[in-house]
Amino acid sequence: MAGLSPAMTMHGEPMVRGTLYGIGVGPGDPELVTLKAVRLLRAVAVVAYPAPDRGESFARAIVAEWIGPHQREIAIRFPMRPGAPPVAIYEAAADRLAGELEAGRDVALLCQGDAMLYGSFIPIFARLAPHHRVEIVPGVSSLAACGAAAGQPLATRDETLTVVPATLPEADLRRRLAAADAAAVIKIGRHLGKLRRVLDRLDLAGAAVYVERASLPVQRVAPLAAVDPEAAPYFSMVLVRRGGPF
């Protein structure tokens, strides 16, 4: 990015720094990765990704076949509990990746879905972009995967589409959905009961389709009414479209 004043080597030559690639790896199906993501993944020295406290990273699993034993891997571990992760995790991860970039190594930072649409690494890009070369590689979003799974348009023609996190307070959720032509409600998990109440009151529950783990073999598509509100995973979405036939 602009404004870099490159560090110098002992011989007064500019030091070559690495590039940070923020790579959207898509919604989960390993075939929904782009050619560009595969090319960069195979080329970088370091692959970093989000992971739970313990256990495997979903983002890494999506592209596992393209990661080789010669590549350094960095798991950025997040506590698996609701709410925003501690800022210290982003700080520490940004510092660690900055070290790799300053040593001249290219880093791929994997993001599920698309990197810039509610991407969990946006705070890391924001920290590193002023001082390092950062390139974002867009990916197939879970939004696109849910529309494909449901076989229904997210929006068409002159409709507006509103993407609404289910984590909003009930009154805000209601206000947003009341105003929407078409909506995709994301981050469902334990908020499904609240969302059901809101859609029932707006008389929109019948127009709502529930999609779980879109693009994976365990993908599930169901009318919202058929879903147990206690059993929705985080990776689920509800699509609502007011418009009739398209």
Place this chain on the structure above:
Amino acid sequence: MAGLSPAMTMHGEPMVRGTLYGIGVGPGDPELVTLKAVRLLRAVAVVAYPAPDRGESFARAIVAEWIGPHQREIAIRFPMRPGAPPVAIYEAAADRLAGELEAGRDVALLCQGDAMLYGSFIPIFARLAPHHRVEIVPGVSSLAACGAAAGQPLATRDETLTVVPATLPEADLRRRLAAADAAAVIKIGRHLGKLRRVLDRLDLAGAAVYVERASLPVQRVAPLAAVDPEAAPYFSMVLVRRGGPF
């Protein structure tokens, strides 16, 4: 899809029909095509795509390297003028593709960006899905490509994201943008002057980034104020985000 009663051959065996693949080919960079799109494209007997009255199809150009001389190609030609295309074009295209499917041939129907996000072929899927096997392959949306090009999040955390067609009447555009946390205004073209007025009055023009032909070599990213309102192509977008640092 469910409910098909398969036609029979002369020998009383069910006739094998083709599958229609609705394939999102991404925003323009041939490397932003998915592995699944490439696999299906190389396998199908027929490749169909939108095209202008005269001249080349942008969707076809994106994946040209994967189309072989043994494949039948069907250009679905649209008049290059504002407004919704005549229904007769969709009717004729659906009939033609139905003929291929009934003859047992698989068909890939190419869509720029993602197929279900304002996809131009939604009316064709709607006509064919009740009678044929249809599978939608999601793609990288121009939305994702614009966020990547601008190097700024489309939305983050608990923000809502509203996708608004610039073709709306000025009062509707104003109402939608006034209520949005973050917005992506699409289908800009000759509507840029109107959008500028709306954003100026909402005091949001300073927070607006203009992106043109995202992911192509001619990609352009500029503050909205720097853009000639008479010169915006259809393939441009304006991102507005109220939130401060992320």
